[in-house]
Amino acid sequence: MAVRCTDLLKLEIFCHLKLLGGKDGLDRIVRCPYVTLTKTIAQWVHGGELMFVSVKDLSCNAAQLLQLFNEGYQKNLSGVVLLVETVKNLFLDDLITAADCFCLPLFQMPYELPLVEITEEISSFIIQDKLRLQFTNELMIDIFSAQKNDQQSLISKAMLYHYDISGAHRIVIISINNLQSIFQENNFLLVKKSLIYMESLQGIVDAICKKRNWNVPGFINGNMLVLLLPATARAEIEKMLMEIYGCIEENLDNPRIFISIGKEYSSLSQMRRSHLEAKRANSFTTGENKHIIFYEDLGFYKVLYEINNQQIMTNFSDEVLLSLKRYDKENHTVLMHTLMIYLYENCNLVKTAKKLYIHRNSLIYRIKKIEEITKESLDNENVCEKYRQALWVEKFLISVNHNSINE
Structure with missing residues (x-):
């Protein structure tokens, strides 16, 4: 799904880097590496960049470096990597304190390490993730149009990216209903910022699912994140969704979050039905003032949905x-x-x-x-x-x- 700082730590070349501070922000989304050549970055970055700073080449003193780091936090960077000569580490204390305070990961990298190798490795990893995202979107579209005889081929296809979609599943929709008011931008910027915002949401969900050893396929559809969730006890689902809800509220700006859940079905050909149920439940979340709602809890409204006229x-x-x-x-x-x-x-x-x-x-x-x-x-x-x-x-x-x- 979305690449986070914690995912980059698994890369072999990242063994040369040392995490100095901001470990609580390792779930930040990384959109691309960015090598700064200036002592200010406000007009050059847009959020999600992993910024590389050569302290020696920029001739930064402690105050300038701290100001640059503050700009990175304000512009919502994913992290900062300092190329620092080992004998000049003494002035990093304030920076490490700021990293922990901002939950913005701060890494140290040996100055002599070829920078191009690191940035190429990161870029390649992000491209692979985008291909994975495209594959997942296509997989979900195939699932929503699946017939009974398509099930085995879809299960085999999903295994290419280690998705286990055998057995019973259900559809969950996580929607953010106030993206327009959050950004207050024109339509072009709204679409651009909304996508970054929804990718951040997807990263949060991925991290929580992976703690439960769930590799969950999903895709972004406007202001909605649609997930294919494996069958499990309702209490377990509610616990996980409450954690997701709390984490989104804590990490994203002023979201109006609604989570709706379709019924569980044993066949992938029935996921289209579960998706419809989740959408129907979603339409009632605001009116009922509920942030998490299961389709099976709609009661009398379920009967009304079955009336065609x-x-x-x-x-x-x-x-x-x-x-x-x-x-x-x-x-x-x-x-x-x-x-x-x-x-x-x-x-x-x-x-x-x-x-x-x-x-x-x-x-x-x-x-x-x-x-x-x-x-x-x-x-x-x-x-x-x-x-x-x-x-x-x-x-x-x-x-x-x-x-x-x-x-």
Whole structure:
């Protein structure tokens, strides 16, 4: 997936480098090596570079080097590699302290080591990773279009990159719903920055999955990261997803994260179904104010998704609620909202009044008005159940229509 500093440590040539500080940032994504020839870098880097600095050739003193390192942190570099002569290590203490504080990896490299060999090795490793990413995207597309007789060939194909996709799996979608507001940029820059942002998210997810010895294929689709997760106990999945959620919140700027999970299936030909379920669950995460939601927990909404004719649902909702909607619109009242909270609180007057911040007598007046308009009594359990169902249907239709607009 995305190359991180910790992945580079496995390269044979990296045995010549020494990690001085910032070990807590080793999961930072590395987009490319960058050799700086200037004492300032703000206008030359864009984030994700592993910066090489020759202290001798730049003639940096301790203060200049610290300023350069601070710029690297502000520009979100993946790390800094110092080419330092061994006899001149005494001024690195402040830099190491800053590296630990910023969680920005700081490496030391022997000055006499050919720099081109290191940068070529890193570039080659990143290119191989991009090829792996392209392969994974194609694999996931093949899985979503798979037929039953394609399963064995897909399993064999996946093994080329050590993905074990045999056995039962499910689809998980991790979405960031506020990328536009995070960057506040024009469309071109938004697409560019969003991709880097989503790659960082993918790196976080990869690191957490690998701690569980899971090599999980996935691909980025706009503001969504789609993963093929192996079957395991629900408690284990929830624990891992909570860790992912917390880690994203901690490491990325102001994200609105929603994680939705499709049902588990034994055949790859059913992953398209699991993907659809995860997308459906995702459409309800915001409305339910839940950040992690399983499709199997949607309850009554699962039934609604199986009704092909939405007009039937619209007719039912209008038949039950239209008179109240019209009254609210014409009289600038909130009877629909009052009814919703009243039913949500199981027709408890005290709890409903408290939730609406109104006096109990005002609530009683509103309920009588609702009964007058609808010509039905809310003391009748069957009537209350009918209105609950109509509100569920309306919420479902709003969610589905909102989703189709965004798509």
